[in-house]
Amino acid sequence: MEKIIEFKNVDYAVEEQKNKKHFILKNITLEIKKGELVCVIGLNGCGKSTFAKLLSGLISPTSGLINICGLNTQNPDHSYQIRKKVGIIFQNPDNQIIASTIEEEIAFGLENLCIPREKMKARIKSSLCAVGMEGFEKKLTSTLSGGQKQRLNIASVLAMQPEIIVLDEPTSMLDSVSRKNILDLLLKIKSIHKTTIVLVTHFMEEAVLSNKVLFIEDRKVNFLGNPYELFSDEVFLKTPSLTPMQSSQILSFIKSLGYKVSMKALKTKDCANEIIKILENHKK
Amino acid sequence: MIEARNLSYTYESENNFKTSAVENISFSVNNGEILGILGKTGSGKSTLVQMLNGLLKPLSGEIILNGKNITTDFKNKYEVFSKIGLVFQYPEHQLFESTVFDDIAFGLKNQGLEKPEIHSRVIKIANMLGLNENLLSRSPLSLSGGEKRRCAIAGVMALKPDVLILDEPTAGMDLIGKNFLLKCLLDYHSQEKRSIILISHSVEEIIEVSSKILVLDKGKSVYYGSPGGLFKKDIKYLESLGLNPAQITQVMSLVKAEGYDIPESVLTVNQAQKEILKLLEKDGATA
Numbered sequence: 303m304e305k306i307i308e309f310k311n312v313d314y315a316v317e318e319q320k321n322k323k324h325f326i327l328k329n330i331t332l333e334i335k336k337g338e339l340v341c342v343i344g345l346n347g348c349g350k351s352t353f354a355k356l357l358s359g360l361i362s363p364t365s366g367l368i369n370i371c372g373l374n375t376q377n378p379d380h381s382y383q384i385r386k387k388v389g390i391i392f393q394n395p396d397n398q399i400i401a402s403t404i405e406e407e408i409a410f411g412l413e414n415l416c417i418p419r420e421k422m423k424a425r426i427k428s429s430l431c432a433v434g435m436e437g438f439e440k441k442l443t444s445t446l447s448g449g450q451k452q453r454l455n456i457a458s459v460l461a462m463q464p465e466i467i468v469l470d471e472p473t474s475m476l477d478s479v480s481r482k483n484i485l486d487l488l489l490k491i492k493s494i495h496k497t498t499i500v501l502v503t504h505f506m507e508e509a510v511l512s513n514k515v516l517f518i519e520d521r522k523v524n525f526l527g528n529p530y531e532l533f534s535d536e537v538f539l540k541t542p543s544l545t546p547m548q549s550s551q552i553l554s555f556i557k558s559l560g561y562k563v564s565m566k567a568l569k570t571k572d573c574a575n576e577i578i579k580i581l582e583n584h585k586k
Numbered sequence: 587m588i589e590a591r592n593l594s595y596t597y598e599s600e601n602n603f604k605t606s607a608v609e610n611i612s613f614s615v616n617n618g619e620i621l622g623i624l625g626k627t628g629s630g631k632s633t634l635v636q637m638l639n640g641l642l643k644p645l646s647g648e649i650i651l652n653g654k655n656i657t658t659d660f661k662n663k664y665e666v667f668s669k670i671g672l673v674f675q676y677p678e679h680q681l682f683e684s685t686v687f688d689d690i691a692f693g694l695k696n697q698g699l700e701k702p703e704i705h706s707r708v709i710k711i712a713n714m715l716g717l718n719e720n721l722l723s724r725s726p727l728s729l730s731g732g733e734k735r736r737c738a739i740a741g742v743m744a745l746k747p748d749v750l751i752l753d754e755p756t757a758g759m760d761l762i763g764k765n766f767l768l769k770c771l772l773d774y775h776s777q778e779k780r781s782i783i784l785i786s787h788s789v790e791e792i793i794e795v796s797s798k799i800l801v802l803d804k805g806k807s808v809y810y811g812s813p814g815g816l817f818k819k820d821i822k823y824l825e826s827l828g829l830n831p832a833q834i835t836q837v838m839s840l841v842k843a844e845g846y847d848i849p850e851s852v853l854t855v856n857q858a859q860k861e862i863l864k865l866l867e868k869d870g871a872t873a
């Protein structure tokens with residue numbers, strides 16, 4: 303698979319006091335391939351949103367290089383192209399909403415892409431439908447609840463049909479059922495359109511569904527790879543800055559009792575089956 | 587103690603479009619109690635708590651604070667604000683000073699406290715919430731999402747209101763931060779014997795800390811009672827209310843479905859460990 307995102311020795315620093323640099327991210331080198339779903343995890347303040355903004359070309363690295371679809375994000379000539387290719391959903395849903403009605407809000411992004419008016423209606427309709435807000439076109443954005451705003455932002459980005467979608471904690475204010483719906487939606491978009499998705503999250507049950515997790519700790523990439531590898535690793539399980547899944551907690555408990563357990567049974571069904579297997583063997 | 591009697595609220599927009607956001611809700615929170623509010627997004631939680639601290643005027647119904655009707659007696663609006671502290675769903679909405687320190691100190695200054703007292707209270711609360719001291723001189727706008735939230739919570743908690751209301755305070759917090767905050771709330775609560783109202787989407791969290799639970803659906807109260815009682819309900823019904831049980835609860839209910847002797851709803855990993863240990867010990871010693 304072709305690589306679509308590339309970071310080479312990327313630093314991002316801010317000037318805290320005069321001449322005193324404070325590094326937020328340091329020496330990040332990584333690649334993300336087209337069509338992957340990558341979850342970014344790590345403690346509050348570890349640099350996830352900073353990573354998301356770098357990736358969308360909204361901020362530039364203080365040193366190093368970032369290529370998106372082969373385009374260097376630091377080259378101002380590329381910024382329009384990059385904006386077309388990367389859709390970002392910010393952490394605070396309010397920061398993103400400008401228009402007064404929902405229809406206008408979604409149309410706003412489409413106008414920037416010079417999509418003809420006739421085509422807009424259909425795109426607006428289908429993207430609202432995708433996030434479970436069909437028929438909301440004429441509603442005022444100011445009247446939405448927190449979770450509805452988050453879904454509207456996702457719809458606005460979906461309508462633009464970007465190659466990469468970056469979502470910074472898009473489900474933090476959703477109830478668990480709506481949260482699952484959003485994740486199912488992202489998985490569907492990924493499989494239909496081969497969209498690359500970068501999802502910042504604190505929910506490990508979301509991270510386990512990804513192709514890769516990117517775990518940021520201490521300004522650096524601590525791990526980038528298969529989520530099962532990360533969540534079944536005893537060393538990582540003991541890292542305080544990683545939230546273990548409840549499935550891995552119960553499995554590691556059973557393992558500590560001396561039973562042979564597959565630590566990779568992280569999904570709910572797999573975990574239940576693993577426990578049932580152990581209980582059955584035990585009965586014999 | 588705070589009591590809500592038959593509160594209702596309807597939003598009216600320019601084109602006379604009406605949304606009934608809260609309908610006929612009643613509850614009471616005694617001193618020393620924690621009320622947890624659950625419900626889907628858009629079910630009316632934020633609207634309800636904004637009425638409690640006087641930000642929205644109820645269409646009908648009453649709010650009684652320590653025996654005084656504060657819905658009719660609006661003369662003491664400032665008093666209401668200082669006795670009922672609300673941490674908003676969006677922390678940005680309450681961060682407007684130029685440094686984090688000033689932001690946390692804002693309410694304390696309004697209460698006319700002395701400078702050294704303000705200073706020590708700000709430092710204490712910031713420490714308690716895990717806000718590093720070198721953040722205090724920065725602009726709140728430069729904080730990360732989780733840091734902003736802690737800052738907003740600190741500003742309200744520093745005031746020690748009689749009723750502390752938090753609207754989804756743990757959204758976007760990492761596990762350490764979440765546990766920290768919940769512990770802070772419990773400590774605060776046991777020390778100060780105040781009332782707390784907590785909105786969250788995390789069923790586990792609400793169960794862990796609440797004395798009572800109120801569940802809203804489309805603006806109406808569909809459950810008001812003990813945390814345990816809620817989980818005697820059918821899982822499908824709970825899902826329809828937006829309340830997915832925690833992963834461990836789902837795992838254990840699948841195991842139970844295989845015929846193992848496990849209680850109806852296992853809510854925490856700890857409880858699950860005990861149940862599994864029991865099953866394994868039943869037939870002789872563990873492996």
Ligand SMILES: Nc1ncnc2c1ncn2[C@@H]1O[C@H](COP(=O)(O)OP(=O)(O)OP(=O)(O)O)[C@@H](O)[C@H]1O
Nearest residue numbers: 316326346347348349350351352728730731732733
């Ligand atoms: N202008 C600045 N000056 C100093 N530090 C800054 C500045 N901007 C951001 N930071 C710090 O950089 C760190 C990373 O911020 P970032 O928003 O990327 O974190 P995050 O991982 O998204 O956290 P959260 O989970 O809380 O959203 C934070 O500790 C933040 O306070």
Ligand SMILES: Nc1ncnc2c1ncn2[C@@H]1O[C@H](COP(=O)(O)OP(=O)(O)O)[C@@H](O)[C@H]1O
Nearest residue numbers: 445446447597605607627628629630631632633
């Ligand atoms: N300012 C407003 N004007 C009109 N309707 C609103 C306004 N704020 C919220 N609503 C509507 O009221 C209902 C309840 O919203 P809210 O109290 O924010 O829910 P929750 O906090 O449970 O997510 C939703 O249908 C929402 O769209």
Ligand SMILES: [Mg+2]
Nearest residue numbers: 351393730731
């Ligand atoms: Mg962030």
Ligand SMILES: [Mg+2]
Nearest residue numbers: 448631632675
């Ligand atoms: Mg709300």
